[in-house]
Amino acid sequence: MKTLHVDLGERSYPIYIGRGLLAQDLIRSHIKNKQVLIVTNETIAPLYLKKTQAMLAGFEHQTVILPDGEQYKNLETLNLIFDALLTHKMDRSVTLVALGGGVIGDMAGFAAASYQRGVNFIQIPTTLLSQVDSSVGGKTGVNHALGKNMIGAFHQPLCVIADTETLNTLEDKQLAAGIAEVIKYGLLGDKPFFEWLESNIEKLTNRDADALAYAIERSCRDKAEIVAADEKESGKRALLNLGHTFGHAIETASGYGQWLHGEAVAVGMLMAADLSLRSGFLSKDDMDKIVSLTKRAKLPTAPPKEMTQAQFIDLMLRDKKALNGVIRLVLLQSIGEAIISDNYDRTALNKTLESFLSVKE
Ligand code: NAD
Ligand code: GLY
Numbered sequence: 302m303k304t305l306h307v308d309l310g311e312r313s314y315p316i317y318i319g320r321g322l323l324a325q326d327l328i329r330s331h332i333k334n335k336q337v338l339i340v341t342n343e344t345i346a347p348l349y350l351k352k353t354q355a356m357l358a359g360f361e362h363q364t365v366i367l368p369d370g371e372q373y374k375n376l377e378t379l380n381l382i383f384d385a386l387l388t389h390k391m392d393r394s395v396t397l398v399a400l401g402g403g404v405i406g407d408m409a410g411f412a413a414a415s416y417q418r419g420v421n422f423i424q425i426p427t428t429l430l431s432q433v434d435s436s437v438g439g440k441t442g443v444n445h446a447l448g449k450n451m452i453g454a455f456h457q458p459l460c461v462i463a464d465t466e467t468l469n470t471l472e473d474k475q476l477a478a479g480i481a482e483v484i485k486y487g488l489l490g491d492k493p494f495f496e497w498l499e500s501n502i503e504k505l506t507n508r509d510a511d512a513l514a515y516a517i518e519r520s521c522r523d524k525a526e527i528v529a530a531d532e533k534e535s536g537k538r539a540l541l542n543l544g545h546t547f548g549h550a551i552e553t554a555s556g557y558g559q560w561l562h563g564e565a566v567a568v569g570m571l572m573a574a575d576l577s578l579r580s581g582f583l584s585k586d587d588m589d590k591i592v593s594l595t596k597r598a599k600l601p602t603a604p605p606k607e608m609t610q611a612q613f614i615d616l617m618l619r620d621k622k623a624l625n626g627v628i629r630l631v632l633l634q635s636i637g638e639a640i641i642s643d644n645y646d647r648t649a650l651n652k653t654l655e656s657f658l659s660v661k662e
Contacts, residue, residue: 303518307437308529312457316437316521318514322464323352323425329359331423331459334394337362340382340409341400342369345427348470353400353425362398363389367405372558374404374444376452382412396421396459402428402475403435403562407453410441414456424458427467429479429513430563433486433520436461438528438541444557448619449549455533463521465514473506473599478563480505480598481544483516485570486523488591489540492637494519499590502597539622540639543631544569550616551604560605567600572657577633579649587636603660610654 302319317327337360339353346366354362365385367378386395399409399422406424413422424436442453468476483505487495497519498505504512524541531538548569552560574591577583595602604613614628622629622641628650629643 303514305518305521305525307457307525309457309532314458314460316461316463316525318432318463318465318517318521320464320466320510320514322462323349323356323467326356327460327462328356328398328423332357332360332396332421334396335361336389336391336395337398338382338386338389338391338395339364339398339400340367340405340412341365342367342405344369345401345405349400349425349427349467353398357398363391367408369404370558371404371444371552371562372556374408374557375446376443379408379412379443382409383416386412386416393417393420396423398423398425399436399458400425400427401431402426403431406431406435407441407450408443410439410456410458411443411453414441414454419456422456422458424461426461426463428471429468429476429517430482431479432463432465432468432517433479434482434524434541436463437521437524438538439532444553447553448616449553449557451619451621457532461521463517465510465517468508468513474561474564476508477506477599478561478567480516481563481567481570481595481600483520484594484598485541485543485566486520488570488574488633488636489543489631489639490527490637491519491523492635494523495590495594495636499594502594506597506599539629539641540631542622543633543639544571544573546617546620546622546628546630547572547604547613549620550613551608553616554608554612555605564601567595567598568602568604568657571595571602572604572653573631574633575656576630576645576649576653579652580632580645582640583633583635587633590636603657606658608658610651610658613654
């Protein structure tokens, strides 16, 4: 097992990464009181709920099982968590345990941030995407029909327990979606990691356990460093949104759940790279490397055909980074060097949208 630390003063916490962690006694020392509510969904419960309940033997634990899917990441489903907390008479000492992917983690985290003005929670991420990204850093929330992750709070967990064995039951498409966020770390600030991915991407798609463990650890290390430097995203943390302004537009336009978050981010990163190239920031050689790695990771490379330029612009203007009606984007100067900018060529943005929307996949 590897243990990393997110260094946030009195809100610091460990990230445990390893095989078979659900069979180990890691969680107990982090829970200071008796009451626990496990939040999971109907797909994950048959796979990992018993193990999680066994880890919590001795606590007064209850479970709420939510419907599965990004389309349920909303206020209505969130209310089911509050219903369970109140029905079971859970007080301010309760600890919520998020057992699942990013959807469960974001919702359980937001419920913890707001129940009785804030209670503790623990992340047990079970998808690659949640192990490398969403379980770390304390962003929690739900979607609104008009915009992705628009309602939420920063609320850090007490610890993150990433059992890499849970990835064995993940569908290939979900694994690839997680790899998109792994590639993101290489692109935004870790060129040696990008180069490692160029040499090892097939090991990841083929689920080589050591390669996956390395990629998870390296991604969490990169993210923990950025979060420690800028917890509430007043600067550097925005770089973690590489590809997300385009990607969130794709997810919102298609109807939540149609495109996986990681798939939309993969296309978004290509669009951001293309705009960086057209704006004279990124070299053609780097662009080719990014396209090649994305294809090898079995990720999509173009947005849905039905989308229009106007729809992209409208949705991108609602992005959380947009300021005073100007779309701010994370762009690439080279592989491993990202910037946040509103200083890109507007004609180039239109050309990027035009060219990606005319691709026939
Ligand atoms: P997800 O939570 O929808 O999980 C993907 C699918 O895999 C679901 O059907 C789920 O039930 C299933 N699943 C989960 N674990 C499984 C397992 N071990 N075996 C079999 N099936 C399993 O999607 P995700 O990709 O994990 O997360 C995407 C969400 O995370 C998005 O809502 C995105 O906005 C959010 N996100 C948040 C942050 C953050 O910082 N908070 C960062 C990135 C993404
Ligand atoms: N996934 C973006 C962030 O955590 O800031």
